[in-house]
Amino acid sequence: MKQIFTIKLESIPAEGLDICSEWDTRVAAEIIQQDVCGFKISSPLLLNLTFSLLAEKVIIEGNLKTSIETTCVGCLSEFIQPLDINFHYFLCPQSAAVFEAEKELQEDDMEVGYYQGGVIELQPFVREQMYLAVPQNPHCREDCLGLCPTCGTNLNKKNCRCSGATNTTDSPFKVLQQLKK
Ligand SMILES: [Zn+2]
Numbered sequence: 518m519k520q521i522f523t524i525k526l527e528s529i530p531a532e533g534l535d536i537c538s539e540w541d542t543r544v545a546a547e548i549i550q551q552d553v554c555g556f557k558i559s560s561p562l563l564l565n566l567t568f569s570l571l572a573e574k575v576i577i578e579g580n581l582k583t584s585i586e587t588t589c590v591g592c593l594s595e596f597i598q599p600l601d602i603n604f605h606y607f608l609c610p611q612s613a614a615v616f617e618a619e620k621e622l623q624e625d626d627m628e629v630g631y632y633q634g635g636v637i638e639l640q641p642f643v644r645e646q647m648y649l650a651v652p653q654n655p656h657c658r659e660d661c662l663g664l665c666p667t668c669g670t671n672l673n674k675k676n677c678r679c680s681g682a683t684n685t686t687d688s689p690f691k692v693l694q695q696l697k698k
């Protein structure tokens with residue numbers, strides 16, 4: 518599949534334009550600037566986009582699919598998180614008279630963006646959507662058991678001896694009980 522990064526305004530017909538594009542993993546990683554964002558793209562990035570014209574403005578309805586490799590905050594294991602993101606943008610030409618539109622649309626569930634010189638660049642929108650969709654506190658699974666606070670065993674993988682009876686001898690309550698005796 519062709520890697521598409523820009524759409525010329527003049528290529529959008531009145532009835533709208535559908536495009537599919539797949540960015541390979543390396544290209545997507547560069548665009549997302551994964552070096553600075555703490556996750557790693559682990560599969561090609563698939564884009565399905567519909568462009569519609571509204572006078573000089575452009576509406577993008579899109580879907581983005583990819584997956585990232587990230588670290589679980591519970592058990593510190595690396596895991597693959599699939600992403601399936603739907604988004605909408607309302608693009609204005611980068612010039613005057615856009616602020617009204619921006620205000621009007623703030624109520625709708627649409628992001629406002631800009632294009633310049635009759636060309637729509639897809640990278641900034643994809644980057645923004647990726648950053649919004651990536652979880653702040655990723656978990657490898659909903660019920661991740663995390664690490665044993667005593668011995669560090671990954672409790673998703675096996676039980677350790679200390680679980681259930683964590684630190685009984687050192688626990689302040691135990692010490693208190695013994696004092697009372
Ligand atoms: Zn986990």
Ligand SMILES: [Zn+2]
Pocket residue numbers: 665666667668669670677678679680
């Ligand atoms: Zn343990």
